[in-house]
Amino acid sequence: DAGVTQSPTHLIKTRGQQVTLRCSPKSGHDTVSWYQQALGQGPQFIFQYYEEEERQRGNFPDRFSGHQFPNYSSELNVNALLLGDSALYLCASSHRDRGLYEQYFGPGTRLTVT
Amino acid sequence: EDKVVQSPLSLVVHEGDTVTLNCSYEVTNFRSLLWYKQEKKAPTFLFMLTSSGIEKKSGRLSSILDKKELFSILNITATQTGDSAVYLCAVSSEFVSGNNRKLIWGLGTSLAVNP
Numbered sequence: 001d002a003g004v005t006q007s008p009t010h011l012i013k014t015r016g017q018q019v020t021l022r023c024s025p026k027s028g029h030d031t032v033s034w035y036q037q038a039l040g041q042g043p044q045f046i047f048q049y050y051e052e053e054e055r056q057r058g059n060f061p062d063r064f065s066g067h068q069f070p071n072y073s074s075e076l077n078v079n080a081l082l083l084g085d086s087a088l089y090l091c092a093s094s095h096r097d098r099g100l101y102e103q104y105f106g107p108g109t110r111l112t113v114t
Numbered sequence: 115e116d117k118v119v120q121s122p123l124s125l126v127v128h129e130g131d132t133v134t135l136n137c138s139y140e141v142t143n144f145r146s147l148l149w150y151k152q153e154k155k156a157p158t159f160l161f162m163l164t165s166s167g168i169e170k171k172s173g174r175l176s177s178i179l180d181k182k183e184l185f186s187i188l189n190i191t192a193t194q195t196g197d198s199a200v201y202l203c204a205v206s207s208e209f210v211s212g213n214n215r216k217l218i219w220g221l222g223t224s225l226a227v228n229p
Binding site for chain 1: 146148150156157158159160161162206215216217218219
């Protein structure tokens with residue numbers, strides 16, 4: 001049973017550029033949540049997708065957008081990158097019946113903005 | 115089965131009171147314990163605890179972890195009406211393969227602070 005997968009593993013971008021991160025949920029899961037984790041901090045909730053719609057959103061600017069596809073996979077897009085966007089981006093999947101209560105995290109994408 | 119249990123489930127206090135929220139867990143391959151505050155929709159991160167006995171503090175909020183007894187507490191001193199929210203505890207575990215982590219959430223404690 002494949003767990004949550006994310007790509008790419010690492011990414012280096014320059015300020016002002018745009019980035020797309022990808023996530024495939026665990027088999028049987030239909031809900032994808034994205035988190036930003038700065039070094040030494042806990043994950044900060046960005047947003048959650050279910051049935052191809054954004055269902056919840058954390059305190060992140062509109063530069064952060066996402067998408068969920070019919071196969072439940074998801075993308076996180078960040079426009080006009082800032083140095084402060086450098087972080088580990090985690091994708092977590094769950095089943096709608098379990099909601100927030102049981103999430104499986106992928107290994108993350110380490111984004112460095114220079 | 116992994117589980118995270120929070121208590122009490124709900125709490126009503128008056129402004130200025132001090133509250134203690136509890137979180138106990140039984141999770142294999144423990145990695146960290148996290149506290150979140152959820153007001154309307156999305157949870158807001160408060161603390162991440164990985165080591166026993168080291169208090170994390172942010173303003174009127176503080177938290178500590180006991181990895182021997184498998185619990186954590188979140189303290190809020192001099193409560194204000196703006197502290198009214200659901201406080202969620204989540205425990206992160208790492209699979210033996212190390213490639214995925216699992217986050218198990220408690221059901222939360224609903225705190226109401228009355229003026």
